[in-house]
Amino acid sequence: MNSLLGSLLTTTQSSVLLGFSLAICIVSCVLCFSFYVKFKHQSLLNLGLAIIAFQFMMLMYDQMPTQFLVFKDNPLLKRLAHFSGGLIVYCFYRLFTSSFQPFPSFKFITERFYKAVIVTAMSVRLAGIIYPHVILFRLASLSNIVFYITTLILCIRFKSARRSMLMLRLGCGIGVMGLSVYPLIRTGIISSDFLNEFVNYILIVTITAFSVLSLIGALELGREYLDRAEKSSLRNMARAFIQLRDLVNTPFQTIDLSVQLLRQRHPDENMALQKIENSLQTLRRVDAALAKYESSVDWNQTESFIELDSDLKN
Amino acid sequence: MGASITFLEDNEELREVLAEVTRSELGEEALSFGRFDDLVAHRTEVLQTKMAILDINLGADQVTGVDVFHWLKDQGYTGKICFLTGHAKAHPMVQAASEIGAEIWAKPMYATTLCDAIRSVIKK
Numbered sequence: 001m002n003s004l005l006g007s008l009l010t011t012t013q014s015s016v017l018l019g020f021s022l023a024i025c026i027v028s029c030v031l032c033f034s035f036y037v038k039f040k041h042q043s044l045l046n047l048g049l050a051i052i053a054f055q056f057m058m059l060m061y062d063q064m065p066t067q068f069l070v071f072k073d074n075p076l077l078k079r080l081a082h083f084s085g086g087l088i089v090y091c092f093y094r095l096f097t098s099s100f101q102p103f104p105s106f107k108f109i110t111e112r113f114y115k116a117v118i119v120t121a122m123s124v125r126l127a128g129i130i131y132p133h134v135i136l137f138r139l140a141s142l143s144n145i146v147f148y149i150t151t152l153i154l155c156i157r158f159k160s161a162r163r164s165m166l167m168l169r170l171g172c173g174i175g176v177m178g179l180s181v182y183p184l185i186r187t188g189i190i191s192s193d194f195l196n197e198f199v200n201y202i203l204i205v206t207i208t209a210f211s212v213l214s215l216i217g218a219l220e221l222g223r224e225y226l227d228r229a230e231k232s233s234l235r236n237m238a239r240a241f242i243q244l245r246d247l248v249n250t251p252f253q254t255i256d257l258s259v260q261l262l263r264q265r266h267p268d269e270n271m272a273l274q275k276i277e278n279s280l281q282t283l284r285r286v287d288a289a290l291a292k293y294e295s296s297v298d299w300n301q302t303e304s305f306i307e308l309d310s311d312l313k314n
Numbered sequence: 315m316g317a318s319i320t321f322l323e324d325n326e327e328l329r330e331v332l333a334e335v336t337r338s339e340l341g342e343e344a345l346s347f348g349r350f351d352d353l354v355a356h357r358t359e360v361l362q363t364k365m366a367i368l369d370i371n372l373g374a375d376q377v378t379g380v381d382v383f384h385w386l387k388d389q390g391y392t393g394k395i396c397f398l399t400g401h402a403k404a405h406p407m408v409q410a411a412s413e414i415g416a417e418i419w420a421k422p423m424y425a426t427t428l429c430d431a432i433r434s435v436i437k438k
Contacts, residue, residue, distance in 0.1 A: 242402050249400025249421040254328040257335050260425035264338060284422070294402045 017204060024211040025055050031218045039225040044218065046095035047168065051214055053091040054175060054207055057084040078132035085140055086125030088179070089147055093118045096151055096172060109150055121147045148180035164220030171213030178206025238296035245290040252287070256280055318436050320366040321346040322353055322382060323398070324373045332367070339429045342436060350377045354385075361391055364436045367419075370399040370407045380410045394435045398423070 032048030035041075093114075121143040128136040155173035160166060181199045259280070263273050319336055321344055323329040329346045336344040345360060347353040350372065353360055360366070366386060370379035379397050386395060397411050400421040411418055419431065 246400050246402060246405070250325045250328055252422040253398075253400070254325070254331050256422050257328070257331045257425050257428070260429075261331070261335060261338060280422075287422070291402070294404050297402070297404065299404060299406050 017208060021204070021208040021211055022055070024208070024215055025051050028211055028215040028218055031215065031222070035218060035222045035225065039222075039229075041221070041225065042098040043095065043168075044221060046091065046098050047214055047218060047221075050088070050091040050095045050175075051211065053084070053088040054179075054210060057088050075132045078137070079129045082125045082128035082132065082137075082140060085144060086122055086129075089118065089121045089125070089144060092151060092172065092176065093147075095168070096154065109154060114150060114154070117143070117147050117150050145180055148176040151176045152180070162220075162224065164217050164224055167213050167217035167220055171210045171217055174206050174213065175210035178203045178210070235296055235298055238293035239298070241290045241293045242297050245287055248283075249287070252280070252283060316362055317343040317345045317359060318364045319344040319432065320353070320360050320363045320393075321368075322348075322350070322366070322372070322379065323369045324348050324371075324376070325369075335425065335429065336432065339425075340433055340436070342432075350382055350385075353382065357389065360386075361389055364393045365432065366391065366393055366395045367398050367432075368395065370397050370411050371401060378407055378410070380407065380414060383411070383414060383416055396431075396435075 029048045029051050032044045032051070036044040036048065097114075121140070124136060124140045124143050128140050152173055155169050155176070158165075158169050160169070181202055255276070259273055259276050262269065266273075319342055321329060321332050323332065323346065326348060329348060333344040333346045336342050345356060345363065347356070368379040368382050372378060372382075379399070383395055383397075394417070396417045396419055397408075398419045398421060399408055399411070401408050403409075403412075403418075403420075408418060419428070423431075
């Protein structure tokens with residue numbers, strides 16, 4: 001891939017940059033998949049896949065002759081190129097829709113329009129894999145550019161207070177911006193050697209930025225999920241407290257009324273009754289202490305109430 | 315003399331103790347039921363009582379105290395209806411009960427407080 005950087009960077013500098021980019025990508029992917037296994041959130045899986053797709057595409061294209069369009073002797077490479085192009089479109093689409101859900105508040109690029117762009121890009125890629133003709137490659141480049149620009153606009157429009165989403169949005173925006181310049185080289189629109197190398201350089205920088213931002217985004221997502229898991233544990237504990245309190249309140253009331261009856265009918269047992277009342281007083285304090293957890297309970301989750309209630313009644 | 319209080323409580327021990335305390339402390343007879351069907355079966359007697367004290371959660375797959383409240387109102391019940399519940403104030407069933415404007419008493423109430431509250435209604 002060093003050849004991509006051409007004369008803009010020295011071999012050592014470009015090797016360091018690419019090594020850094022690759023290392024960050026690997027770390028990001030491992031992190032995303034680990035978090036996905038733990039939290040089962042689709043965004044993390046899609047982010048990991050998008051990083052792999054991006055890297056795969058870069059490595060893939062690095063194996064190609066510079067003027068991809070004119071090489072005619074290796075249809076397998078052309079098919080692989082279409083596959084990697086389709087893969088990255090799909091992964092970015094999945095990442096974008098699963099993470100951001102930007103459509104309800106967006107008038108101009110509707111979900112239907114965005115899906116149509118995806119279907120078009122993917123269809124052309126599929127056709128390219130089956131029949132790797134040069135026309136299909138041009139069409140694929142064109143449809144990819146439409147997809148990248150649409151995604152970029154959605155990234156710019158997307159608003160979120162969450163840091164993880166901000167990082168992913170920045171990463172996606174920079175990633176698709178870099179990707180959108182790439183077809184310019186491959187379709188031969190840019191013929192100048194310097195501009196060609198410059199665009200390649202932009203691509204390397206964007207993939208590195210995408211990797212770094214993805215890593216930060218994945219870390220932030222992980223932190224958010226850990227926070228959420230911690231809060232969820234506390235809520236569950238609070239719910240268990242309140243649930244137990246609710247279940248003992250009826251027997252508690254029964255004992256209290258029974259003591260009243262006994263006091264009336266057996267006044268000679270005053271000492272024993274006083275002991276029971278003192279104990280009930282202590283239980284009242286426990287009851288009041290548990291009542292503080294009421295506000296922490298999510299009352300929409302009623303499953304465990306039913307389970308514990310029926311367990312006790314059985 | 316007919317009963318002046320209706321209790322609907324799914325816990326058998328509490329149901330019996332409530333009726334006994336009413337009789338013993340207030341000198342009033344009480345009807346006590348564990349299920350809504352039993353209460354419906356004694357509709358005439360129930361409608362003649364001055365007060366109905368309902369548990370809100372009558373068990374899984376059962377009607378709630380709020381449903382019974384509406385049934386009593388539909389039947390033209392003119393007595394006071396109160397809920398006696400062990401659930402937290404923020405519990406959805408308790409919220410539903412408070413939305414209909416009924417008085418809600420939280421278990422465990424002191425026996426004397428409970429008796430005073432009942433007395434204040436039926437002696438009016």
